[in-house]
Amino acid sequence: MTMLPEEPSAKKLGLVIDLDICVGCHACVVNCKEWNTGSEGAPLSDVNAYGAQQTGAWLNRIHTFEVKTDSVAQVVHFPKSCLHCTDAPCVTVCPTGASYKRVDDGIVLVNEDHCIGCGLCAWACPYGAREMDPVEQVMKKCTLCVDRIYNENLPEEDRVPACVRTCPTGARAFGDLGDPESDVSQSVRDRGGFDLLPEQETSPVNKYLPPREKRHLVASDRSQPDSQTELQSPDVNGFWGWVDSTLTKLG
Amino acid sequence: MRPAWSIIVFTSLSGLGFGLLFWFGLGFVVINELIDVILFTVLGVMAVSIGLMSSLLHLGHPKRAWRALSQWRSSWLSREGVCAVATILCTFIYSGVWYIYGERPSALGLFIAILSLLTVWTTAMIYASLRTVLRWYHPLTPWVYLALSVCGGLITLNAWEQIIVGQSSLIEITTIGLVIAFGVKSIWWKRAGSQQSESTPETATGLGSLGQVDLLMSPHTEENWLQHEMGFVVARRHVYRLSQIAVALTFILPLALLWSGISWLIMLIPIVHFAGILIERWLFFAEAKHVVTLFYGERH
Ligand code: SF4
Ligand code: SF4
Ligand code: SF4
Numbered sequence: 341m342t343m344l345p346e347e348p349s350a351k352k353l354g355l356v357i358d359l360d361i362c363v364g365c366h367a368c369v370v371n372c373k374e375w376n377t378g379s380e381g382a383p384l385s386d387v388n389a390y391g392a393q394q395t396g397a398w399l400n401r402i403h404t405f406e407v408k409t410d411s412v413a414q415v416v417h418f419p420k421s422c423l424h425c426t427d428a429p430c431v432t433v434c435p436t437g438a439s440y441k442r443v444d445d446g447i448v449l450v451n452e453d454h455c456i457g458c459g460l461c462a463w464a465c466p467y468g469a470r471e472m473d474p475v476e477q478v479m480k481k482c483t484l485c486v487d488r489i490y491n492e493n494l495p496e497e498d499r500v501p502a503c504v505r506t507c508p509t510g511a512r513a514f515g516d517l518g519d520p521e522s523d524v525s526q527s528v529r530d531r532g533g534f535d536l537l538p539e540q541e542t543s544p545v546n547k548y549l550p551p552r553e554k555r556h557l558v559a560s561d562r563s564q565p566d567s568q569t570e571l572q573s574p575d576v577n578g579f580w581g582w583v584d585s586t587l588t589k590l591g
Numbered sequence: 592m593r594p595a596w597s598i599i600v601f602t603s604l605s606g607l608g609f610g611l612l613f614w615f616g617l618g619f620v621v622i623n624e625l626i627d628v629i630l631f632t633v634l635g636v637m638a639v640s641i642g643l644m645s646s647l648l649h650l651g652h653p654k655r656a657w658r659a660l661s662q663w664r665s666s667w668l669s670r671e672g673v674c675a676v677a678t679i680l681c682t683f684i685y686s687g688v689w690y691i692y693g694e695r696p697s698a699l700g701l702f703i704a705i706l707s708l709l710t711v712w713t714t715a716m717i718y719a720s721l722r723t724v725l726r727w728y729h730p731l732t733p734w735v736y737l738a739l740s741v742c743g744g745l746i747t748l749n750a751w752e753q754i755i756v757g758q759s760s761l762i763e764i765t766t767i768g769l770v771i772a773f774g775v776k777s778i779w780w781k782r783a784g785s786q787q788s789e790s791t792p793e794t795a796t797g798l799g800s801l802g803q804v805d806l807l808m809s810p811h812t813e814e815n816w817l818q819h820e821m822g823f824v825v826a827r828r829h830v831y832r833l834s835q836i837a838v839a840l841t842f843i844l845p846l847a848l849l850w851s852g853i854s855w856l857i858m859l860i861p862i863v864h865f866a867g868i869l870i871e872r873w874l875f876f877a878e879a880k881h882v883v884t885l886f887y888g889e890r891h
Contacts, residue, residue: 457651477651
């Protein structure tokens, strides 16, 4: 049924993504694909994976943005997967009932056996969180690793989404955003977590934490060479010094 | 948005077909002999069905399409399916009764007329309800579809009368139809050209409070499905030229031919008009920008 639950669920499972510490390594992207390609639905296919013009379905992707602040330009790596919106427009447009939002925990899922591959849900999602599988021709999206988080066959510490488990910097946190006392809700409060595209009125469950101000990079500091600048042009002697100067001469 | 031919043909042809069934239901169609009822039913239902078939081609799993009739409570696409099937079934009953008893069941006809309009409305609402595509997300969008559908029906009726009775009694009302449709579409175009999106890469990333946001690296080296489907870009000068051609074929030329008084030219109008509609529909998709492209370096 593609009607949204009448009352938004009290439990709102989701992710909080910390843009301050994501280093853009794509580990979560790869582990997401790895886990979900062997999951219950059809495999997440790739077409022409080793040739030119490869294509494939992914449930999580990392964009990298440059933000021009007053003083410096800052690089922000930006992971993006389904935000499990409370008012999910992708669900209500689905003509078949394949897309649905779970009443108990708010996870948005696709029943692949009912999906006709019309693609309308991907048109309705503002975030680009749904992709058509190029081989199976059904809609794919982040499942919040529903087959991990409740999976009692897995050791306790593995009962979190694959992307969360694999992130080497801990930039992705999983939890109940419907519970104001949960760690994730706490961090959203403390760090000023925000919604993406709030004007689309989807009320996403997933939140993003802003990058912290990079104090050592403010422009006024640049006039004085600090220890960082010195590190970048070390005085090298000997063999490596010769290599360095020769390469410099070669341009 | 990528202008897929399957969807362009679907919206254009089924729009025309439901326009025909609308006038058919109202009893506007000149019938010489009873067999004409069957002929016209075939004409209308064929247009509608080929259109719907074409939309099925767009699906990944056409065999499961029947499932699309189930979610009419929330989905405009589902409503469209339900209305279309209902209109076609009612039209069969209507023509059958008319043919067998020799008398038009006018109450059922009125119902078919309403159902036809409703179907066109639901088709348009599939697009007009998508908040992610600002150009479509407007109350005027369904009226454009409605006006063009009703107008296309009239134009075809004109040709039909020319063929069946050798003259047309609908020149004036068709003129009015064309002028109204042209007016509605012009207002829609003017509005679409002047609107400003409140969404930007800054609101998309939520980083606007820090400064201007530009894409530095895409998530992948090749274009992905999302970009293929929603990142279609069409050159400005092509848009300008094509909209001129669309206006000429859809409205201006049909008006001129309508008043030419030459019978075979009037029979030709539906073809000219329909060619214009195809271009109009191509532009409807090609010019529309999806908000997701903000994550891929576009600024609307
Ligand atoms: S992020 Fe997109 S796919 Fe996920 S719930 Fe929101 S609208 Fe639906
Ligand atoms: S692609 Fe599948 S899940 Fe998406 S709207 Fe169509 S039927 Fe529903
Ligand atoms: S929660 Fe699971 S499916 Fe969703 S992005 Fe993370 S790994 Fe992928």
